[in-house]
Amino acid sequence: MRHSPDLKHDMLKSIIIILDLLDEIGRTPPAGVELVPTLTKTMARSVVLSSNSSLLPREAHEAREETPRASGGGAPEQADERVGGDTGEEEEEPMEVEDGEDSDVDEDDNEMSMDEMSGEAPIVNTVSPAAPSPKPVAPKPFEYGPGMMCEDGNGKKILPIGDYMLLIARVVETMMTQSPSQRFTDEFIQSGGMQKIMKLCHLPCITNESTHSTYITTIANIVKHIVDFCHVIDSKIFFHFCDIFNQGEEIGLSEYGTQGKTGEFPLIWLRDTSPDPKTYTISPAMTARNLKMKEFDVEQKSKKIWIDEQSDSLKVEWECGLLSSFPSKWLQIRNPSDQEARKRRRKVYLFPEDTWGNEEIEKRLKRFSYEEFMNNDRVMHDFLEAVCIDGIAVLKGAEKGKKGAVEAIGKRIGMIKRTHFGTVFEVSLKADASNMAYASNSELPFHTDFPSLSHPPQLQMLHMLRSAEEGGNSLFVDGFHVAEQLRKENPKVFRILTTHSMEYIEEGYDVHDIDGKTIRFDYDMCARHKVIRLNDEGVVNKIQFGNAMRSWFYDCEPSKVQDVYRAMKTFTDHCYQPRNMLKFRLEDGDTVLWANQRLLHTRDAFKNAPGESRTLTGCYFDWDIVKSRVRHLRDKLSLEQNQPSA
Numbered sequence: 084m085r086h087s088p089d090l091k092h093d094m095l096k097s098i099i100i101i102l103d104l105l106d107e108i109g110r111t112p113p114a115g116v117e118l119v120p121t122l123t124k125t126m127a128r129s130v131v132l133s134s135n136s137s138l139l140p141r142e143a144h145e146a147r148e149e150t151p152r153a154s155g156g157g158a159p160e161q162a163d164e165r166v167g168g169d170t171g172e173e174e175e176e177p178m179e180v181e182d183g184e185d186s187d188v189d190e191d192d193n194e195m196s197m198d199e200m201s202g203e204a205p206i207v208n209t210v211s212p213a214a215p216s217p218k219p220v221a222p223k224p225f226e227y228g229p230g231m232m233c234e235d236g237n238g239k240k241i242l243p244i245g246d247y248m249l250l251i252a253r254v255v256e257t258m259m260t261q262s263p264s265q266r267f268t269d270e271f272i273q274s275g276g277m278q279k280i281m282k283l284c285h286l287p288c289i290t291n292e293s294t295h296s297t298y299i300t301t302i303a304n305i306v307k308h309i310v311d312f313c314h315v316i317d318s319k320i321f322f323h324f325c326d327i328f329n330q331g332e333e334i335g336l337s338e339y340g341t342q343g344k345t346g347e348f349p350l351i352w353l354r355d356t357s358p359d360p361k362t363y364t365i366s367p368a369m370t371a372r373n374l375k376m377k378e379f380d381v382e383q384k385s386k387k388i389w390i391d392e393q394s395d396s397l398k399v400e401w402e403c404g405l406l407s408s409f410p411s412k413w414l415q416i417r418n419p420s421d422q423e424a425r426k427r428r429r430k431v432y433l434f435p436e437d438t439w440g441n442e443e444i445e446k447r448l449k450r451f452s453y454e455e456f457m458n459n460d461r462v463m464h465d466f467l468e469a470v471c472i473d474g475i476a477v478l479k480g481a482e483k484g485k486k487g488a489v490e491a492i493g494k495r496i497g498m499i500k501r502t503h504f505g506t507v508f509e510v511s512l513k514a515d516a517s518n519m520a521y522a523s524n525s526e527l528p529f530h531t532d533f534p535s536l537s538h539p540p541q542l543q544m545l546h547m548l549r550s551a552e553e554g555g556n557s558l559f560v561d562g563f564h565v566a567e568q569l570r571k572e573n574p575k576v577f578r579i580l581t582t583h584s585m586e587y588i589e590e591g592y593d594v595h596d597i598d599g600k601t602i603r604f605d606y607d608m609c610a611r612h613k614v615i616r617l618n619d620e621g622v623v624n625k626i627q628f629g630n631a632m633r634s635w636f637y638d639c640e641p642s643k644v645q646d647v648y649r650a651m652k653t654f655t656d657h658c659y660q661p662r663n664m665l666k667f668r669l670e671d672g673d674t675v676l677w678a679n680q681r682l683l684h685t686r687d688a689f690k691n692a693p694g695e696s697r698t699l700t701g702c703y704f705d706w707d708i709v710k711s712r713v714r715h716l717r718d719k720l721s722l723e724q725n726q727p728s729a
């Protein structure tokens with residue numbers, strides 16, 4: 084057989100006929116015949132594969148000829164690759180195979196030698212040790228349909244359909260795994276063999292406890308093999324498979340696709356996420372779960388699970404009577420055990436994937452037209468996405484000197500974050516300055532804004548209304564990049580900056596407009612932050628530092644203070660290294676938006692033209708607002724990165 088592809092091809096044709104036949108008989112049993120899921124229920128004992136490859140009850144065969152039994156055989160390394168050996172489930176009436184130790188799949192009980200299949204050693208045994216010995220059954224000539232019957236001890240006509248199913252599945256499994264062949268696998272798929280095998284599970288006479296577990300394990304091995312050998316697999320097959328597994332506690336492990344992905348759908352998760360109106364309210368203004376955890380039965384089970392071929396969806400009927408329908412596409416996108424799907428899902432948070440130094444950002448700093456940003460959703464998306472990923476992007480060419488650009492951009496993004504400096508602030512030389520940026524035309528130190536706040540603004544935007552005659556360039560550095568450099572190049576400094584909290588104080592007042600009225604707002608801000616903050620996984624996720632507001636207080640032993648200063652100094656030196664810094668000039672009408680808890684920024688000294696005053700306007704944003712706009716645009720524009728909300 085191994086070297087006889089045509090024989091395999093012919094055998095496949097017979098298998099397909101038999102599968103169809105089983106389905107037909109299973110749906111319309113011959114009159115007077117009881118279909119039983121397994122011989123263990125009926126005391127009929129086993130099934131043989133006769134030398135002409137036809138199916139007969141074992142008793143009939145035994146009565147005709149004495150046939151020696153064959154041992155399982157097979158290549159152990161293939162058995163090792165099998166799935167589903169331990170289902171973790173107790174079976175009340177195990178359907179035993181070969182010598183019947185237990186029903187779990189292991190290398191002995193699940194394999195049939197090629198000899199067995201070719202008919203030389205034809206017995207596949209399905210004997211229950213608990214079953215009393217059957218009376219011999221008189222030999223019957225082979226015929227399809229009723230000829231596949233046998234009689235139980237009381238002369239009742241039964242058709243052990245569960246055993247036939249198992250036998251044929253095992254034949255397929257063995258043919259596939261014992262001498263793997265691309266042709267056989269492809270032909271099997273193309274002839275709908277997989278669907279046919281799975282469809283049998285849905286026969287009304289087939290019960291979960293009696294037949295499924297062993298049958299499923301066999302199917303699992305077939306599917307696993309297909310994954311290795313087939314280039315394309317129909318999603319319907321995959322979900323058929325899930326469906327079967329789902330008869331237990333959860334939709335179990337299956338494999339599909341060529342990348343060997345797994346699909347594991349916990350049953351309770353299916354109940355919880357069921358896209359039906361009882362579970363969810365999905366209206367234009369709201370997507371929200373109706374289920375309340377207080378009342379939610381997290382131990383509930385399904386009553387029935389099946390595949391609806393027409394709608395290509397998995398249907399689940401729950402104990403409470405609710406019917407859930409999961410289109411296969413729905414399942415594919417959300418597949419909790421698909422690493423790719425999980426990776427794709429993590430992108431929804433729009434976290435930066437890498438950091439930049441001067442060389443990288445000079446190449447990739449994204450600049451967009453202000454007009455296009457205002458009028459083209461795709462441009463707005465790309466601009467905001469760049470801010471999420473690179474931490475900075477620029478809008479060029481708003482009307483020079485025209486006030487209101489910050490407000491207009493803010494409105495388009497959604498919502499400006501108001502601070503104790505008002506909604507929109509102006510950076511220019513001011514008497515009684517409330518901030519160093521307003522106090523002189525000198526260079527400022529690299530800083531993040533407002534470390535004095537326990538929740539400093541996450542993004543900052545500046546728009547150039549009137550640039551300086553000389554200087555006043557904008558400088559940025561990726562604090563995440565500097566942090567990573569220090570982690571590598573100066574671990575001691577990295578440790579101090581990630582463990583010691585700096586305190587910041589901001590005491591004073593600012594005067595700003597609220598609804599056309601000039602308001603003086605007095606404040607006394609105080610907060611503390613580590614210069615470099617790591618998340619639970621040790622990934623740098625915030626930078627906060629500003630020398631102007633740094634306080635006098637060091638919450639550590641005095642002997643440690645010197646090292647803290649050294650660490651701040653080293654950090655600052657790195658910020659100013661040419662390999663790290665980005666420098667550009669905002670022309671009148673240009674706007675820059677950046678991540679204030681990632682990038683440090685500053686300006687260099689400037690000289691005003693006579694009678695002019697360098698002036699910028701600016702505001703702050705929260706990530707939530709910016710990222711929500713990005714996701715909203717992905718949905719609105721049907722961009723490929725769009726992800727469903729429920």
Ligand SMILES: C[N+](C)(C)CCCC(=O)O
Nearest residue numbers: 504508518520531532533
């Ligand atoms: C930009 N501005 C002046 C409104 C605030 C600066 C915040 C800071 O110096 O930390």
Ligand SMILES: O=C(O)CCC(=O)C(=O)O
Nearest residue numbers: 510520527532684685686
């Ligand atoms: O004047 C500038 O260009 C920047 C001002 C600044 O750094 C700030 O306001 O935080």
